Amino acid sequence: MENKKTFGAYILRRRNELGMTQRELADKLFVTESAVSKWERGMSYPDITLIRSLCEILNVSEHELLTGSDDVEQRNSERLAAKYLRLARRYRVIQYIVYGLALLACFITNLAVQHRLDWFFIVLFSIATAASLTLAPAIAAMHPKTENYRAPITLGCFVLSVELLLLTCCIFTGGDWFFIAGISVLLGSAVLLLPMVMAKLPLPAALAGRKASVWLLLSLALLLVLLAVCAIYTGGGWLPVTIIAVIFGTGFIIFPVLLRQLPLPEELQGHKTLIFFAVETLLLFALVGICTQEYFLREALPNLLICLVLPWGIMLICRYLHANGAIKGALCCLLSGIWLWLFPYLCWRFSEAQVYVDNRPVESILWMNVDFLNWGVEHISSNVNAAVILSLILAAVVLFFLGLSKQKRR
Secondary structure, three states: OOOHHHHHHHHHHHHHHOOOOHHHHHHHHOOOHHHHHHHHOOOOOOOHHHHHHHHHHHOOOHHHHHHOOOOHHHHHHHHHHHHHHHHHHHHHHHHHHHHHHHHHHHHHHHHHHHOOOOOHHHHHHHHHHHHHHHOHHHHHOOOHHHHOOHHHHHHHHHHHHHHHHHHHHHHHHOOOOHHHHHHHHHHHHHHHOHHHHHHHOOOOHHHHOOHHHHHHHHHHHHHHHHHHHHHHHHOOOOHHHHHHHHHHHHHHHHHHHHHHHOOOOHHHHHHHHHHHHHHHHHHHHHHHHHHHHHHHHHHHHHHHHHHHHHHHHHHHHHHHOOOOHHHHHHHHHHHHHHHHHHHHHHHHHOOOOOOEEOOEEHHHOOOOOOOOOOOOOOOHHHHHHHHHHHHHHHHHHHHHHHHHHHHHHO
């Protein structure tokens, strides 16, 4: 407390502002009138057990009573909070009235014109969709248990309302497109809205650190379900190829996240890159096998293996070779140059069709039609290819000697 004079003057002022006599204050506190008089004259302090009751009677906080002054900032905050609550209540009431009147008018009109309820349900779920974005957050903010989950509740109500609206429209029009439209909405909502929802929801400990994996897997599952439904509607046999192609394409994004977040056995922890390459390669084999079928073993598989030599070789060099970065770069450049040099010839060896480069059969010469003094149409592709190969070999030599010098310095 400040001093007795200030403390007593504050009690006197608050009592007068409330239009209360000393006897009335004393009766409410079950003390004598002289005790109140002593407080106000600064001769004594009230007992500590009376502080809470005195604050309630004088309508002040304990901080204000003990300091003998009004807490203007706190009172302004309380006033603004009360004003906000009044505005929020009016906001909800206005929405209740507007949405209620609109539904009532459509309900009466539908019964009066059609003598049954049909298009009224479209209006009902249309209004529910709008209310999910405007009214649902206000209702969720009313309760302490749901106040922190306003975003998930709002987005969940919105998606549910849109799904019900699509179902109602499909039934009203006699269509059979609901499953395609409904799953498409779920897929779009999962891709765009699920990260915001998962950021607010309490998840089990096993999933709390793997939200990205859950989001990607759920989105992929919805995409595959949508493709399956479309295949059923169209009666096409393209589903297996499409599913493998989608998993292969999205795997470049999904598999690295899964390998990073999902628990793996201890012996596989240092081989995540190898696992990623192996899974993507198997999917690529399956995709090419389904597409080529009878040509797979004879032509497609050898050419596919030739194409995979370069990425697999670079991965193995970078990941498992125990050398400095310069030597690894040198070997990668050398491998790239050799691969570019042999690639056309090796592809021709396993191809049933005759392969020509610059109007010459590719098997006639590995360097094809190189002439650095002539950059015409007949030589430009061979010249560019040869220039790239020579540049890679030169880079390999430079990097190799740079790597050797680094090892010697170490």
